[in-house]
Amino acid sequence: MKKYFATYFRNFDYLLFFTYIFLCLFGLVMIYSAGMMVGIVYEDGTPDYFYRKQVINLVIAAVVFCIGAFFPYKHYSNKFVMLFGMAMMAILLVWLNFAGFGREETGSQSWIRVLGVSFQPSEYAKLFIILYIAGSFYKKSLKEKSIQYVKPNDIGYPIAIWLIILLSVGLETDLGAFIIIFMIAISVVFLSGIRGKSLFRFFTVLSAFGGVLAGALALFKHDSIFNASRVGRLQVWSNPFAYEQGSGYQVINGYLAIGQGGLEGVGLGQSVQKLGYLPEPQNDFIMAIIAEELGVFGVAIVIGGIGLIVLRSFYIAMTTKDPLARMIAGGIGSWIGFQTFVNLGGVSGVIPLTGVTLPFISYGGTSILMLSLAMGILINVSMYYKKDKKKLL
Template structure:
């Protein structure tokens, strides 16, 4: 049986995740060398060494969740503590959290920063997938099958918005929408949810008008028109990002030879790491990153469509949508298509919380794929060729 299970793993998916993560480690080293010395006065490989430790831990966590049967996670004994821990983590950060970048979104534990909203994304995926899979028989009963699971989503997003971190809250809402659209719910209820969501957004915007539409946030929108017009102030991040992207050409300036990361491009190893990739490795490097991320997302969608278990199917679709949505928002922000939101690029950007959360998510995705392949390859064959019935003792005696 173990041999059959090992044969059922999708090794192409595992390989792409591993290669992209190692590529990200190399780019973190290249992007953070000058930043580490100039900003913190530490060794040039400071962030590289920390990311390397994160990746080693992530590999162990990934292996555990790749072997851990995902179906156990829909148990109430696991779901209830997960829900409570995510809410307590998000609530506690408002009291004990560290403020950075005008947001109180991190716990500082020694030299490591932990961002609970990263893990809240995964908690929402697991919870909504488990509950909507369990409610399949009455998924179209609005008050009983549709609304109750969304109360948890509302609490999570409210706690994240209070920090304030509207970008992460928006990503979680988009992920939830992807799961809802995949749950089998009819369009009547989906349109009801869209209407209620739009009304809630209007009320929320009016109630917090001064915070949401503050001068600083509005400048993030207006700067998109011409970031070079105010390149030393509001357009500083975006204009230097565009210079990095534009100077790379087809093959780039060469690994480690980028100029913008030398004090011009802020957060070069986190939110803007794709700009460093474009400058040093050109279109070729960016295409490699897009191919790997696209492969993971499309493979996740394929797994979700092929999996016969509703819980596994929604899990795969939710995880792949999370990776795809977050990647799209990061790339669009760095290239000036949408306002900057401070969202890291999955598997590539520096960050312990992000890489550990992705290790859990991708491990679950690989596990769902394994079970789907196992049931399709081996259980189907077993059902087609059942073993011959054992001969009864009386017949044996007569013979």
Template sequence: MLKKILKSYDFSLIAVMIVLSIFGLVMVYSASMAFAVQRYHVAPDHFFQKQKMFLIVAAGIFAFFAGFPYKIMKSTKMLVPMVILSLLGLGGIFVFGKVAGNAQSWYEIGGISIQPSEFAKLAVIIYLSAVYAKKQNYINEFNRGVVPPLIYLILISGLILLQPDFGTAGLILLIAVSIILSSGMNGKNIFKLIAMGGIAGGIISFFLQEKIFSEVRMSRFTVLEDPFRDVLNEGFHLSNSLLAIGSGGITGLGLGKGVQKLGYLPESHTDFIIAVIAEELGLIGVAFVIICLGFIVLRGIHIGLKCKDPFGSLLALGISSMIGIQSIVNLAGVSGVIPLTGVPLPFVSYGGSSLIQLAVAAGILVNVSMFANYEQNYKTKKAESPPATLAREPIRARR
């Protein structure tokens, strides 16, 4: 049985995740060398060493969740503590959290920053997948099947908006939309949710207009018209990002030979790491990252569609949408298609919270895939094979 289970794992998916994470570790080293010395006055490999530690921890966490039966997570004993801890983690940030980048979104523990909103994304995926899977028999009853799970989503999103972190809050809402659209509810209820969301958005915008429409946030939209108009102020981040992307060409300047990371491109090892990749490895390096991310997302969608268990199917689709949406938002922001949001690039950007959360999500996705493959390859064949007594009937007939 153990041999059958091992054969059921999607090793191509695991291999791509490992390769992309190691590639990200190399690029973090390249992108953060000058930043570590200039800003923090530490060794050039400071962020590389921390990311390496995060990656080792993440590998163990991934292995655990890849072997942990995902179906256990839909039990009340698992869901209730997860919901409580996620709400307490986001609520406590206003008392014990530190302020950075005009937002109070991190805990500082022993020199390590922990961002609870990263783990809240995964908590929302697990919770909505579990609840909507249980409500399949009455998923189209609006008051009973549709609305109750959204209370948790509203609380999570509200706490993140108050930090304020509009990028992560918007990302969580988009992930929730993907799960809702995949849950099987009818178009009438989806239309009702859209209307309710529009009304809620209007109310939130009215009460938080000073934060939402502040001069700093609105400048992220106006700078898209011409980021080079005010290079030293509003357009500083985006203009240097575009210069890095444009100077790389097809093959890039060479690994470690980028110029924009030398004090010109802020946060080059986190939000803007794809710009460093474009400058040093060119279009080939960017294409490699996009192909790897695309493979993970499409593989996850395939797993979700193949899985016969509603909970596993929604989990796979939710995790895939999280990785896909987050990748698109990061790439679009860095290239000036949409305003910058501060969303990291999955598996590549520096960050312990993001990497460990992705390790949990990736482990769950691989576990869902394993169970789906096992049931399809072994249980189905066993069910289809004729009983031994029936197989001997022709022999008796000949006698």
């Protein structure tokens, strides 16, 4: 054990670790600043309401991070670990469909309550689908001697699990999570190393199934998918200023916050838009407050930090000899990258607003817990990658 820890810290990825810590602490400061008015008016009357809750979230996240960092990533292809993860996913999805809540507030039933604490199963699904598909493909590659020779029919089971998760999330109409989980799995499949012919066959079948799924959702869940909230978001995306007193209110005030910040910002804590003009500024629209208070420099710091993690993830994925490490590292990098794009795209009006958090920065317990576990796993992958690289020199 002593030898393991000595090897671990000798190959520890301090760049990833300190970038992760910095983003979490930066987010904590911005949550305090962005959420102070909401805390005073709508919560317990104190400006540090969300700050205090996020501190608790980060303490728990630190424990989860350590578990991920010290648990050898090779074990995620173990049969019993995969079954445990799948059992947890099944319980959460059943729980969500029968006792979930949130539809009135967010347009999607995407939350459950665990011991009095709200939990979002789709956040767990993002990490689960990376580990499950990567572990399944890796096990198949061991039987075939090389992952290049794995056939589409050999990987049908993990893909079926992924599609069931997508169907469940789609039925609960959590559009942001649906898009991210879809793109994560596609990334892991591409990074697996399967031959082009097999990939073509796989995506042909997937496209056909996707068309049937989209048609079924549109037919049987028409009222939920095309409700006033979602139709309003599409209308706002095309012309937000035509709906400034309705569904475009949040987007327009986000624009005002970004425009007010300019290059240097108005100063930390000095935002005007958080004073009741921008709903829930500590969540999905926290980047608008960062832009207003810290300007372009603040935005660059956040994008630079997240970008560093994503690039480091893909560097490990592209240079490692281990297909399991490649799929896990690339999958985590894809998750963080896609989610950042969806969040910033919605805030800036590049894409329709879908309501996802900004990784490491936005307020939210489930999000920071799952991202911290993912970062721990990524650092564990990096540690083994660096150790194997030294052996080759």
